[in-house]
Amino acid sequence: MSASRVTIVERIMDANDQVAELNRRRLDEAGVFGINLMASPGAGKTSTILKTIQMLQPDIKIGVVEGDTAPVTIDADKVLAAGMPAVQINTGGDCHLDAPMLDQGLSQLPLNELDLMIVENVGNLICPAAFKLGTHANVLIASIPEGDDKPYKYPNIYRGLDVLIINKIDLLPYIDFRMDYFRQGVEALNPGLITFEVSAKTGEGFEAWTQWLRGKVKKA
Amino acid sequence: MHELSITENILEIATRNGARAGASRITDITLVIGDLSSIVDDSVQFYWDMISQGTLAEGARLHFRRVPARVHCQSCAHEFELAGQLNPCPECGSLSLDILSGDEFYVDSIEIEKKE
Numbered sequence: 001m002s003a004s005r006v007t008i009v010e011r012i013m014d015a016n017d018q019v020a021e022l023n024r025r026r027l028d029e030a031g032v033f034g035i036n037l038m039a040s041p042g043a044g045k046t047s048t049i050l051k052t053i054q055m056l057q058p059d060i061k062i063g064v065v066e067g068d069t070a071p072v073t074i075d076a077d078k079v080l081a082a083g084m085p086a087v088q089i090n091t092g093g094d095c096h097l098d099a100p101m102l103d104q105g106l107s108q109l110p111l112n113e114l115d116l117m118i119v120e121n122v123g124n125l126i127c128p129a130a131f132k133l134g135t136h137a138n139v140l141i142a143s144i145p146e147g148d149d150k151p152y153k154y155p156n157i158y159r160g161l162d163v164l165i166i167n168k169i170d171l172l173p174y175i176d177f178r179m180d181y182f183r184q185g186v187e188a189l190n191p192g193l194i195t196f197e198v199s200a201k202t203g204e205g206f207e208a209w210t211q212w213l214r215g216k217v218k219k220a
Numbered sequence: 221m222h223e224l225s226i227t228e229n230i231l232e233i234a235t236r237n238g239a240r241a242g243a244s245r246i247t248d249i250t251l252v253i254g255d256l257s258s259i260v261d262d263s264v265q266f267y268w269d270m271i272s273q274g275t276l277a278e279g280a281r282l283h284f285r286r287v288p289a290r291v292h293c294q295s296c297a298h299e300f301e302l303a304g305q306l307n308p309c310p311e312c313g314s315l316s317l318d319i320l321s322g323d324e325f326y327v328d329s330i331e332i333e334k335k336e
Contacts, residue, residue: 002334006241011326012229012251095222126258127222155306156256159319185306188315 016131019099023106023134030111032063033217034119034135038157040150041123043143044167046075047200049118053082055210056116060217063114065089065105067097067122075120085109096127099134115217125150129157136216137162144168148177151185158189163196165209170199223260227267233327235276243332246277250329254287255304256322280330289322 011017027034039045053062064086066076079086087108089101102119109117119135121128138161142150145168151158158164164186172179186193194212198205230251238246253259261284272278289302295314302322308315 001244002336003247003331004241004334005329005331006237006243007329008233008237008327009329010233010237012226012233013325015229015232094225098225130222130257152306155302156258184315188306188317 013130013132016099019103020132020134023099023102024136026106026111027117027134027136030114032111032114032117033137033213034117034133035137035139035163035213036119036121036128036133036135037139037141038121038125038128039123039141039143040125040146043123043141043146044200045120045123045141046078048141048165048167048198049120050078050082051200051203051206052118052210052213053079053084055206056213057083060115060214061113062116062118063087063109063111065097065102065109065117065119067091067101067120085114091122095122095124096131097121097133098131102133102135116213125154125157129154129160139163139165141165141167142182144171144175144177148179148182149185151182151189155189158186158193161190161193163194163212164190166195166197167200169197169204170202223263224267224271226259227264227271230264230268230327231271231275231277234280234330237327238276238330238332241332242334243276243330244335245333246280246330247333248281248283248331249277249327250283250285252285252287252324252326252328254322254324255289255302256319257325259325277330285328287321287324290320291317292320293317 037045062084064079066088068090076086076088087105089105140161196205196209198209234246234249265282268282291302292299293309293314294316296312298309298311300310
């Protein structure tokens with residue numbers, strides 16, 4: 001019997017990240033721009049998606065992958081009702097979507113008919129930040145009622161973002177939300193981050209957000 | 221709470237490398253985890269005790285080597301540690317910061333036994 005030490009130095013997320021690479025390749029081959037939409041519960045992910053679909057219809061075809069912790073189809077049903085393909089991925093209680101789950105979701109979407117694929121991640125500001133999916137852009141929806149301290153309390157999710165949407169700005173007159181303080185924290189974590197201030201209720205700011213998306217979507 | 225899938229990855233990495241090195245048993249596993257990764261050591265240990273049974277790594281001790289989240293202030297060059305939250309530089313109050321460490325998340329090494 002002999003004992004010895006074996007040096008490994010292997011990233012624990014490697015297996016996930018390799019599948020994320022494959023997801024990216026699949027999206028690229030189909031000419032689909034993919035976004036990973038993250039937020040805390042109640043920030044307005046589904047209403048933002050529905051409003052986005054409404055603004056981009058009919059010239060841009062959008063597919064949605066809904067991540068939920070339990071087999072409820074409320075969100076997916078709303079997207080289907082808006083006339084776009086949606087698939088529901090039940091994470092079985094897990095707090096986030098990972099790359100193999102998105103792989104399953106992509107298999108159920110008619111990718112070749114799509115221009116844009118939106119993943120609605122599980123409502124959570126911690127875990128989704130750790131799992132790459134293979135999408136082209138990480139987008140976070142922060143909402144005014146959540147408070148202006150969120151970048152300071154959940155720094156990791158802000159660091160990996162490509163776009164920030166600040167939703168429910170119609171509530172600013174009623175809530176103590178210091179936009180300067182909030183955006184200062186964001187700037188510290190992610191300098192120059194592309195940011196849209198919107199209201200999914202009134203539609204304010206959606207012109208700028210959907211223009212950004214139009215610029216990213218490669219029309220075949 | 222994604223420690224179960226994390227722990228499964230750790231088991232896979234350890235047993236694959238252990239088998240390749242000809243191990244008859246893996247006795248220790250050293251993990252390097254930055255303080256910015258939201259992982260709870262006790263939770264990993266809990267799942268580990270369940271899922272490592274019947275594998276090459278059954279009963280292996282997990283060692284968590286924690287790496288603090290160190291940041292460098294761009295304004296005054298002061299270096300300090302973040303305790304989970306984003307805080308301004310304690311010296312000058314600036315929020316222009318570079319994060320130097322704390323994102324580490326890997327299996328560093330394993331200790332194995334071999335039958336000669």
